[in-house]
Amino acid sequence: MARSGPGGGKPRVAISAPRSGGSAPRPGASGRGSKVVLGLVALGLAGQVLRSRRFQEGVAVTAIALGALRGIGQDNRAGTMARVSDWNKRQVQRIEHKAERIEHKAERHVQRLEHKAERQVQRLEHKAERQARKVKGAGQQEQAELPGGPAGTDHRT
Secondary structure, three states: OOOOOOOOOOOOOOOOOOOOOOOOOOOOOOOHHHHHHHHHHHHHHHHHHHHOHHHHHHHHHHHHHHHHHHHHHHHHHHHHHHHHHHHHHHHHHHHHHHHHHHHHHHHHHHHHHHHHHHHHHHHHHHHHHHHHHHHHHHHHHHHHHOOOOOOOOOOOO
16 A cells, blocks of 8 residues: 655665664663662562452452352262262163073073973983884794794794
8 A cells, every 4th residue: 555645655664773883771671770679669569459459359259259169160070979870880780680680591591401401311211112112022023933933832833
């Protein structure tokens, strides 16, 4: 944007003083005396602030607010711990109930397997008895068909 007035079209140039070889004290340089003065001013200002009724009221309000926030935080932690404790109890009960169900199911399964094994043993015993009767009957029949037959019988006529 162009400037209006005298020198409006010329670029701006910074004006600076030529530097000399010696070191001149700079304004605002802090020597020992100025540091003492600054310290005394700061101390006086702090004393006045601490004596100020407005500052004391602000500190009191801040202390009350921090105490209230601390109490709220403790209540919040206590509530959270109670909820976590209740949740933990429910989880333990759920796991115990699940373990009981699994144990009961396993017991029923074992009982079924025992009953099945007993039935299988009975079937095998009956089958063995039938086969023994068959073998015994076949042996008697073969003996009857042999010449001389059973002892004391004569089938020749």
